[in-house]
Amino acid sequence: MNRLTWRKMVNAVMSSVTALCALIAVVPLLFVLGLLVVKGTSSLNWAFFTKLPVPVGETGGGIANAIVGSAELLLLAALFGVPLGVAGGIYLSEFGGWGVPFVVRYAADLLVTVPSIVIGIFAYAVVVLPVGHFSALAGGFALGVMLLPIVVTNTEQFLRTVPVWLREGSLALGAGHWKTTMSVVVPAAMQGILTGILLALARVAGETAPLIFTAFNNAYWNRGLNQPVSSLPYMIWIYGISAYDDWHRQAWAAALLLLGLVLVVNVLSRLVLARRMASRRIA
Amino acid sequence: MMNRRSLVSLLGLAVCAGLVGLGSLLSPGPSNVSIAEPVPLPSVLINAAGATFPYPIYSKWFSEYHKLHPDVEFNYQSVGSGAGIRQTIDKTVDFGASDGPMNDQQLAEAKQKLGYDILHFPTVLGADVPCYNIPGVTAELKFTPESLSNIYLGKITKWNDPALTGPNPGVKLPNTDIVVVHRSDGSGTTYIWTDYLSKINPAWASKVGRNTSVNWPVGLGGKGNEGVAGLVKETPGAIGYVELIYAIQTHIPYGVVENKAGKFIKADLASVTAAATGAAANMPDDFRVSITNAPGADAYPISSFTWLLIPSHIADATKRDDIKAFLKWMLTDAQQYNEGLDYARLPKAVVAKEMTQINRVQ
Amino acid sequence: MATSNTGVEVRLPSAPRGRGLRLGGTRGVDLIAKMLTLVAAVSVLLVTVWLVIELWEQSELSRHAFGFRFLLDRAWDPVFGHFGAMPFVYGTLVTSAVAMLIAIPLGVGAAIFLAELAPRGLSDTLTFLIELLAAVPSVVLGLVGIFVVVPWVRTSFGPFLKDIFGFLPLFQGPIYGVGFLTAGLVLAIMVLPFIVSISREVLLSVPNDLREGALALGSTHWESTWKVVVPTAGTGILGSIFLGLARALGETMAVSMVIGGTPQIAASLFAPGYSIASVIADQFAEATGDLFRQSLVELGLVLFGITVLLHAVARLLVNTTARKAKGAA
Numbered sequence: 025m026n027r028l029t030w031r032k033m034v035n036a037v038m039s040s041v042t043a044l045c046a047l048i049a050v051v052p053l054l055f056v057l058g059l060l061v062v063k064g065t066s067s068l069n070w071a072f073f074t075k076l077p078v079p080v081g082e083t084g085g086g087i088a089n090a091i092v093g094s095a096e097l098l099l100l101a102a103l104f105g106v107p108l109g110v111a112g113g114i115y116l117s118e119f120g121g122w123g124v125p126f127v128v129r130y131a132a133d134l135l136v137t138v139p140s141i142v143i144g145i146f147a148y149a150v151v152v153l154p155v156g157h158f159s160a161l162a163g164g165f166a167l168g169v170m171l172l173p174i175v176v177t178n179t180e181q182f183l184r185t186v187p188v189w190l191r192e193g194s195l196a197l198g199a200g201h202w203k204t205t206m207s208v209v210v211p212a213a214m215q216g217i218l219t220g221i222l223l224a225l226a227r228v229a230g231e232t233a234p235l236i237f238t239a240f241n242n243a244y245w246n247r248g249l250n251q252p253v254s255s256l257p258y259m260i261w262i263y264g265i266s267a268y269d270d271w272h273r274q275a276w277a278a279a280l281l282l283l284g285l286v287l288v289v290n291v292l293s294r295l296v297l298a299r300r301m302a303s304r305r306i307a
Numbered sequence: 308m309m310n311r312r313s314l315v316s317l318l319g320l321a322v323c324a325g326l327v328g329l330g331s332l333l334s335p336g337p338s339n340v341s342i343a344e345p346v347p348l349p350s351v352l353i354n355a356a357g358a359t360f361p362y363p364i365y366s367k368w369f370s371e372y373h374k375l376h377p378d379v380e381f382n383y384q385s386v387g388s389g390a391g392i393r394q395t396i397d398k399t400v401d402f403g404a405s406d407g408p409m410n411d412q413q414l415a416e417a418k419q420k421l422g423y424d425i426l427h428f429p430t431v432l433g434a435d436v437p438c439y440n441i442p443g444v445t446a447e448l449k450f451t452p453e454s455l456s457n458i459y460l461g462k463i464t465k466w467n468d469p470a471l472t473g474p475n476p477g478v479k480l481p482n483t484d485i486v487v488v489h490r491s492d493g494s495g496t497t498y499i500w501t502d503y504l505s506k507i508n509p510a511w512a513s514k515v516g517r518n519t520s521v522n523w524p525v526g527l528g529g530k531g532n533e534g535v536a537g538l539v540k541e542t543p544g545a546i547g548y549v550e551l552i553y554a555i556q557t558h559i560p561y562g563v564v565e566n567k568a569g570k571f572i573k574a575d576l577a578s579v580t581a582a583a584t585g586a587a588a589n590m591p592d593d594f595r596v597s598i599t600n601a602p603g604a605d606a607y608p609i610s611s612f613t614w615l616l617i618p619s620h621i622a623d624a625t626k627r628d629d630i631k632a633f634l635k636w637m638l639t640d641a642q643q644y645n646e647g648l649d650y651a652r653l654p655k656a657v658v659a660k661e662m663t664q665i666n667r668v669q
Numbered sequence: 670m671a672t673s674n675t676g677v678e679v680r681l682p683s684a685p686r687g688r689g690l691r692l693g694g695t696r697g698v699d700l701i702a703k704m705l706t707l708v709a710a711v712s713v714l715l716v717t718v719w720l721v722i723e724l725w726e727q728s729e730l731s732r733h734a735f736g737f738r739f740l741l742d743r744a745w746d747p748v749f750g751h752f753g754a755m756p757f758v759y760g761t762l763v764t765s766a767v768a769m770l771i772a773i774p775l776g777v778g779a780a781i782f783l784a785e786l787a788p789r790g791l792s793d794t795l796t797f798l799i800e801l802l803a804a805v806p807s808v809v810l811g812l813v814g815i816f817v818v819v820p821w822v823r824t825s826f827g828p829f830l831k832d833i834f835g836f837l838p839l840f841q842g843p844i845y846g847v848g849f850l851t852a853g854l855v856l857a858i859m860v861l862p863f864i865v866s867i868s869r870e871v872l873l874s875v876p877n878d879l880r881e882g883a884l885a886l887g888s889t890h891w892e893s894t895w896k897v898v899v900p901t902a903g904t905g906i907l908g909s910i911f912l913g914l915a916r917a918l919g920e921t922m923a924v925s926m927v928i929g930g931t932p933q934i935a936a937s938l939f940a941p942g943y944s945i946a947s948v949i950a951d952q953f954a955e956a957t958g959d960l961f962r963q964s965l966v967e968l969g970l971v972l973f974g975i976t977v978l979l980h981a982v983a984r985l986l987v988n989t990t991a992r993k994a995k996g997a998a
Contacts, residue, residue, distance in 0.1 A: 035889040039786050045778030046787070046795050049865055052858045053802040056813055079366035080385075081556045081648070111709030119703045128710045131717040137980045138720065139919025141946045142969045145953065149723045157354065157399045169716055176713055202702040230806020233921040233946070237954045240354070243369075244380045247352050252382060257808045257922075264812045265529070265926060267536035267557040272816075279809045290804045294797065390955030393962075484843040491930030493955035520952070522746040527845055527941045528930025530951055541819065542846060 057283065064280030067273040077243055083270045087278055089245050093160070093253040096246060097239065098225055100164020105171030106221055112172075113179025113217075118205050129180075132173035143169050144234035152238055160246055160253035163239025167228045174224040182216030183209060219293040226289040230282060232257040256282050351625055356384045357391020357404030358495045359532040360550040361613045364431055364648050365404065368641050372633060379629045387531060389493015389519040395616045396420060401626060403616040406433070407498025407519045408595035423620040426668065427594040428661055429612040430637060432583055432651035434574035435499050436561040436609070438554040439546045440539050441466055443481060448562040449474040449571045452600075452608070455564070456508035458485055458546060460515075461525035466544065474571070488538045488547035491528025493519040499611040500548045503599040548609075551575075552649045566608040567600050578607035579651040586612075587654035594661070619667050627668065634665050721973075728967035730960050739967060745932040745948075752964035754971055756932040760849065760942035761972070764924060765917040767853025767938065768860050773910055775857075776864030780906070783865070784872035785880075785894040796869060803862040811926035814855040819846040819927055822854070827939060842937040847929035850938040855923045860913040867912060871905030871990055872898060905990030911983030915976045921946040945972045 025033075075086030112132075116125045147166035152158055186209045194204040210217070232255075240252035241262075256278055263275035362385035369381040388405035395403030396417045408427055409417070417425050437450055454470040457463045463470055467480045490497045498519045505512035515521050527542075529535035532553045539547040540559055551574050554561040563573045572578045582601040590596060600608050617634070621627035638661055642652045653661075731739065731752060742753020779799065783792045823846030830850075834840040875898050883893035899906070929941020930951065945968050956962035 031889050031892065035891040038891045038895070039782070042778045042782035042786060045775050046782045046799075046865075048775055049779040049802075049861055050795055050798045052861070053798055053805070056805060056809065059813060059817065060809070079370045080363050081552075108709045108712050111706045112713055113710075115703070115706035115710040119706060124707070124710065128714050131714040133984065134977060134980065135713065135717050135720075137915055137919070137976050139921065139946055139969075139972055139976060141919070141921045141949050142724070142973050143720075145727070145949070145966055145969050146720045146723050148953075149727050150719070152399060153397070169720075172716065173713055176710070200696055201699045203698070205702070226804060230804075230808065232806075232808045233950055236950055240356075241382075241384050242352075243366075243382050243384075244352070247380075251352055252354060252384075257806060260808045260812060261922060261926075262531075262533070264808070264815060265531070265537055266533035267540050267553065267559075268533070275812060279812050282806060283809050286804050286806065287801060290801055294800075387955050389952075393955050486843065486845055491951050493952065519955075522744065523931070526931065527847060528943075528951075530930065538847075541815075542823070544843075 057287070060276060060280040060283055063273075064276035064278075067277035068280065072274065072277055076245070080268065080271075085270075085274075087254070087256070087259050087274060089242060090254040090256050090259040090278070091281070093239075093242065093246055094229060094256040096160055096253060097163050097167055097235070097255055098229055100160060100249070101167035101171050101228055102221075102225060104165060104168030105175055105224075109172050109175025109221075110179050110217065112176040113183060114205060114210070116176065116180040117183035118201070118209065129177075132176045135169070135173040136177070139233075140170065140231050141233040144237055147234060147238045155250065157250070158238060158240030158252045159250040160239055161249045163235045163253060163255070164249075166234035166238045167231060170231065170234065171224050171228050174227070175221055178220030178224065179213075179217050182213040182220060185216070186212045215296060219296050222289050223293050226286045226293075230257055230286055232261050350378050351629055352380045352382055353402075353626055353629060354382050354384075354400045355391075355402050355404060355615075356386050356394050356400045357616070358388045358406045358613055359385040360388070360406045360433055360494075360496045360499075360611075361404065361431055361650065362532070363552045363556070364645060364650050367644050367648065368637065371641070371644065372636060375636075376629075376632075379633075381633070385531060385533075387490070387492040387519075388495030388498065391495075391616065392519070393493075395425060395618070398618075401621070402618065402630065404430075404614065405498075405519075405616060406495025406611055406613040407502075408614060409616065421618065421620075423618060426617045426619050426664055427614040428617055428634060428637075428664065429594055429614055429653060429657055431642075431645050431653065432579045432610060432612055434551045434579050434607050434610045435496055435503070435548045436551050436554050436574045437546060437564065438536070438539055438549055438559040438561040440541075440543055440559065441481065441483065442543045444478060445560060446475070446478045447560065447573070448478065449565070450562045451565045452503075452507035456504045456511050459487060459489070459504060459524070459526070460508075460511060461487070474565075483544040486542050486545040487523075487526030488529055488535050488542070488545050489523050489526045490520075490531075490535060492530050492534075494531075495519060495611075495613065496532055496548065496550055497521065499599060499609060502597055502611075503609045506600045555649060564608050566604075566606055567602050568604045568606075570604060572605060572607045574607045574609070576646055576649065576651045578605055579610045580654070582606035582608070582610035583612070583651070583654055583657075587656045590657055590660055594657075594664075617668055620669050631665055631668055634668075635662070638662060724966060724970045724973060728963045728970050731964040731967045734960060735964075739964075740971065743934060750960055752961070754945070754968055756934050757943050757945040757948050757968060758971070759934045760852075760928065760932075761918055761944040761946070763849050763938075763942065764852040764856055764928065764944055765914055767850060768856035768917045769910065769914055771854070771857040772860045772864055772913060776861050776909075776913070777868055777906060779861075779865045780868035780872060781894060781899065784869045785898060786890060796866070799862050799865050801862075802858070803866070805859075807859070807920060807922040808926075810855055810858060811923035814851065814923055814927040818851050818854055822846055822848075822851045831939075838936040839938050842935070842939050844939045845929065845941060847927050848937075848939050848941045849928070849935075852924045852928040852942075852944070853938070855927055856917050856920055859920060859923065860917045863913045863916055864909050867909035867987065868902070868906045871902045871909065871987065874905075874990070875901045901993070902990055904986045904993075908983045908986030908988075908990065911979050911986065915979040915983060918979070919946055919972060919976055921950050925950050945969070 071084055072086040074088050076089055078085035143166050147162050151162035151165050190208055191204055194208045235255055235258055239255060241258055242252045242254045246253035260275050260278045263271040365383050369383055373380060388407050391403035391405045392409055392413060394400045437455060451474055464485055466483045466485055472480050501517040501521055505517045527538055529538040532549045535547045536549050536553045536557045536559060539545040540557055563571045566572050581603050582598045585601055586596045586598045598610050638658050645652050740754050743755045744751045744753050745756060783796050823844055827844035830840050879897050879901060880893050883897045924944050925947030928944060928947055931941040932943045949965050949969055953965050956965055
């Protein structure tokens with residue numbers, strides 16, 4: 025075989041091999057989704073959504089408190105992470121100079137990579153120990169600390185994509201810097217910022233580790249911010265590692281619910297962002 | 308008008324940032340139940356954490372108690388005796404639970420940190436059973452103390468080892484590897500198991516010792532009684548130790564153990580109660596007693612009390628009264644639920660003594 | 670009146686407000702705004718610094734008790750108060766190594782296909798799906814790990830590996846199902862989307878002239894990819910690998926559910942072990958005795974240190990490629 029044929033063969037083979045890699049990379053997601061649908065759908069019944077957990081060994085309970093608890097924790101995380109994050113992102117993009125923004129960006133980058141269990145230790149030391157007990161607040165704080173750097177980085181990135189001429193036009197017309205930012209730049213980037221926040225919330229919604237020694241868990245409804253609270257990922261964890269078939273069923277259903285919500289948010293966000301990027305290219 | 312809008316935006320930012328702090332200040336504490344409400348809302352949430360060993364009976368109790376007293380919620384989290392002790396000392400929960408009594412060092416630490424004592428209240432009697440998953444074997448295996456300790460020391464590694472086939476002549480044990488399963492978390496069930504192994508095997512006592520968390524020579528770690536049962540159920544060749552009810556509820560076969568008197572005894576209500584008779588007569592004032600390897604022809608050798616760890620001083624009056632009321636209920640009416648879940652009742656002498664200890668909770 | 674593509678209109682103010690075109694202007698509103706947003710931005714910095722301080726302070730007892738020996742000590746004995754990080758560092762490194770060994774070839778291969786060889790529509794769809802994998806919560810993957818991967822390793826994959834590679838100490842010993850190998854497999858699934866995503870972006874950022882130049886000189890598609898584009902993007906791809914590794918090291922839930930909960934250093938991949946993140950998750954809430962708990966915090970500090978270092982290196986590598994690409998363009 026001559027050299028050219030050999031090279032063409034290598035081309036064909038390697039193209040196939042890399043295509044195979046890509047296909048293999050897609051399989052896990054589809055597999056997990058399929059598995060959860062098969063194992064979890066049958067348990068997604070009315071009791072599951074509305075009842076509280078029953079004593080161990082008995083059947084018929086649900087995880088209503090965990091679903092509400094997760095929502096509560098996300099709200100707390102958003103309260104802590106979103107305003108600070110968006111404002112911080114605005115600073116980095118609009119007002120920043122050289123020193124502070126560089127350090128802040130580096131810190132945000134760092135904070136994003138901190139393992140979630142370490143954030144849990146931090147929240148334990150900073151909220152649980154001084155207050156004296158576990159609470160939704162501690163859990164929300166832990167999740168908020170995870171949310172904050174993501175929102176900051178994201179907001180800054182999207183603000184930066186707003187073209188300079190938009191800012192300059194506004195300033196040229198006499199609007200002040202802050203007015204420009206709030207009336208022109210932020211609204212222009214708003215879609216991206218909001219989807220970024222939603223994606224960050226979806227990411228944080230699935231976190232279990234930071235909640236283990238902050239939010240603790242609650243067999244009943246959460247009665248206040250300074251009381252323990254149950255959550256979806258936590259229930260998936262303890263039900264999953266147990267030996268009770270009924271708990272396993274509920275774990276699958278809860279996992280399906282959680283993954284479903286997370287995927288819906290992710291898919292919608294990406295579609296919105298893709299459309300935005302496409303229209304941007306046309307402009 | 309533009310200016311005001313900007314100011315409003317700034318104000319909004321400042322308010323949002325302060326909301327978190329505001330939230331914690333405004334969070335609802337226990338409210339008093341209003342007189343005319345037909346169904347009073349739960350006004351008190353009492354948090355407890357600890358042993359997984361008695362979790363089935365505790366969750367039943369707390370559920371039944373809540374039906375009788377809808378205004379009180381006991382939130383018990385089964386996180387392991389080690390965590391129960393830790394969190395009682397740290398006071399991150401209102402009370403704890405453990406099947407390994409707090410040792411002197413821990414009690415001293417608690418006294419030093421909190422300023423008051425922690426009281427032990429025995430609640431039920433239970434048993435650690437050796438459960439196993441051997442493909443093809445459904446029979447009830449007989450275990451001698453030596454074989455159990457040597458399995459856990461890693462000296463016996465196959466199911467058809469003579470130490471195991473000897474006491475079980477009618478059973479065909481395969482040449483499978485033994486997969487030892489223990490607890491990965493701090494556990495009172497571990498305390499009971501290692502306490503027993505330390506008593507019957509001096510090598511174990513010096514090499515590993517007794518504690519809620521030990522340096523295991525061999526084996527896999529599962530989290531909680533639930534985790535160990537889960538691992539044993541899923542892993543062929545596995546042996547683990549769990550509280551009796553976990554083996555029963557998950558339909559895992561468990562073996563009988565040779566007791567001090569030389570008889571192979573199965574863990575059940577009668578044999579566990581028999582193990583406690585000696586201790587009942589001579590219960591120490593602080594209720595910290597070990598009944599493993601108890602004398603008596605019909606005593607199950609790996610039995611134990613399990614305790615609630617109640618602070619002797621509770622500042623919140625409502626919580627204190629609720630806890631004391633629960634303790635009284637627990638010692639009397641609640642005991643009727645024990646047998647349904649294969650836990651043995653407390654001996655009468657012990658109950659009487661505990662009633663007096665309730666008065667120490669101020 | 671200028672209109673941006675999002676339809677926002679800029680209106681003339683009713684009365685001009687004087688000179689204020691300087692960025693970071695001196696007008697009251699602008700100053701307050703700058704201050705407030707600065708505070709918000711600095712809060713990120715504060716939280717990070719606070720985190721490090723807390724980790725440092727809360728591990729004081731164990732740092733003084735064990736010093737640097739902590740990193741090398743193998744024991745984990747709560748009864749005798751003897752703690753060492755080695756088994757957990759080992760477990761973390763081994764599971765991450767297994768994960769990277771699987772995820773790197775698969776990931777880089779997939780990225781090459783998606784960036785260079787695939788038609789646009791297919792590439793976009795597949796990338797979309799692969800990136801969604803990154804959104805799957807760790808505990809959900811742990812659940813799948815317990816009920817699918819563990820039995821599969823125990824009954825099929827493990828014996829298969831043992832048959833073929835049993836002469837290596839890596840594949841000897843009993844196959845429990847849980848263990849280093851299983852944890853590594855689950856981790857690989859978690860790390861894969863990061864490597865694919867970042868490598869793909871890095872490859873796409875290589876300027877077209879390089880590709881076209883190679884093709885113009887008569888190379889095949891694969892040759893232009895493998896011999897020109899990939900080397901150019903090399904440091905960036907390496908950066909993506911480091912980022913993936915940083916992610917793998919810190920992964921908690923999925924690993925703790927399938928690793929076997931045993932602090933030990935074992936040669937076999939089938940053996941159960943422990944990772945730093947898993948042991949903290951399992952034992953932190955119950956560490957009786959301050960030394961025990963602070964040892965766990967110290968473990969957290971060690972993990973934090975390793976991930977920070979890796980992340981810094983990764984960022985450096987990725988940024989170098991980005992700058993090179995911009996420079997060459």
